[in-house]
Amino acid sequence: MRPLLVIGNKNYSSWSLRAWLVLREAAIEFDEQRITLDEPGTAEALDALGAARRVPVLKLGEETIWDSLAIAETVAERWPDRRLWPEDAQRRAHARSISAEMHSGFAALREQMPMNCRAMGRKVTLTDELSQDLDRVIAIWSDCRHRYNGDWLFGDFSIADAAYAPVALRMRTYGINLPESAAYYPQRLLQSAAMQEWLAAAEVEIEVIEHDEVGR
Ligand SMILES: N[C@@H](CCC(=O)N[C@@H](CS)C(=O)NCC(=O)O)C(=O)O
Numbered sequence: 001m002r003p004l005l006v007i008g009n010k011n012y013s014s015w016s017l018r019a020w021l022v023l024r025e026a027a028i029e030f031d032e033q034r035i036t037l038d039e040p041g042t043a044e045a046l047d048a049l050g051a052a053r054r055v056p057v058l059k060l061g062e063e064t065i066w067d068s069l070a071i072a073e074t075v076a077e078r079w080p081d082r083r084l085w086p087e088d089a090q091r092r093a094h095a096r097s098i099s100a101e102m103h104s105g106f107a108a109l110r111e112q113m114p115m116n117c118r119a120m121g122r123k124v125t126l127t128d129e130l131s132q133d134l135d136r137v138i139a140i141w142s143d144c145r146h147r148y149n150g151d152w153l154f155g156d157f158s159i160a161d162a163a164y165a166p167v168a169l170r171m172r173t174y175g176i177n178l179p180e181s182a183a184y185y186p187q188r189l190l191q192s193a194a195m196q197e198w199l200a201a202a203e204v205e206i207e208v209i210e211h212d213e214v215g216r
Contacts, residue, residue: 003030004059005071006049008037010202012212014115014166017198018068019056021162022075024194026082038209069103072159086154095153095160098140102163109133113170114212117202122174122215134176137167142181151188165189174215 005023007016023030035045035055046053051066058065058074065074076084086092108129116122124130141164144153153160168186171178178186189195 001061003028004033005030006033006035006055006057006059008035008055009205009207009209010034010198011117011205011207012115012209013037013055014110015054015068016056017115017166017169018162019058019071020198021165021194022072022084022159024197025157025162025192026075026079026084028075028079028082036207038211039207068162069099072099072162076159083156084159086156086158091148091154094147095158098144098153099160099163101140102167106133106136106167109137109167109170112214113174114214115166115169116173116212116214117169117199118205119173119213119215124174124215137164138178138182140164141185142179145181145184151184153185161189165195 003023005019007013007020010016020032035042037055043053046055049055049057049064049066051057051064054066056066056068056071058071060074060078065071072084076082086095108127112124112127112130126134141153144150148155150156152158153164164185168189170176171186172190190199
């Protein structure tokens, strides 16, 4: 059965990007359905998914899986040969820790630097909360580079990379200067064919969500 991934606008929906990237990097063939967010029909379309009124949602036959982390875990479990978590148990625990940290934290980063793939040259005020979030991301990326010396956070692509992909895009949009120890990461991510595909699709979307147009 061919999976169906329901996502939001590619330009703005960071949670959608996470689930989509997991499937793409795992080379799983899937269909895509896009629900445009923040429009008159959005609530009804999200309701019709029969889940948490949020995207992404993954449909596997009769099954509905929602929330990007649950989707990533389910894909990892159903396609074990794709090795979406590191094989080494300690590395895997570390990857899970930073993925969960991203999933439940970084409120200032989310609020003050919304993902806006096609926007460039935006500037935001670095509040204390935002600076703390950015410092923490830099520490995580630097630590992974130091410990595993790979281009992806844990050597090969893992779910942790999907968790941090939208953050790397935010660094680009808002022109955040990164130390060399962390700058490798957005560079690597942007080189991936999957990310190029996502960005090209975001570029041609016509919807504008004013709330997410920050820093002009
Ligand atoms: N924790 C959820 C968050 C999902 C979420 O907040 N998705 C946003 C889009 S990025 C959404 O569907 N918002 C509903 C709306 O804008 O009406 C996940 O990881 O999937």
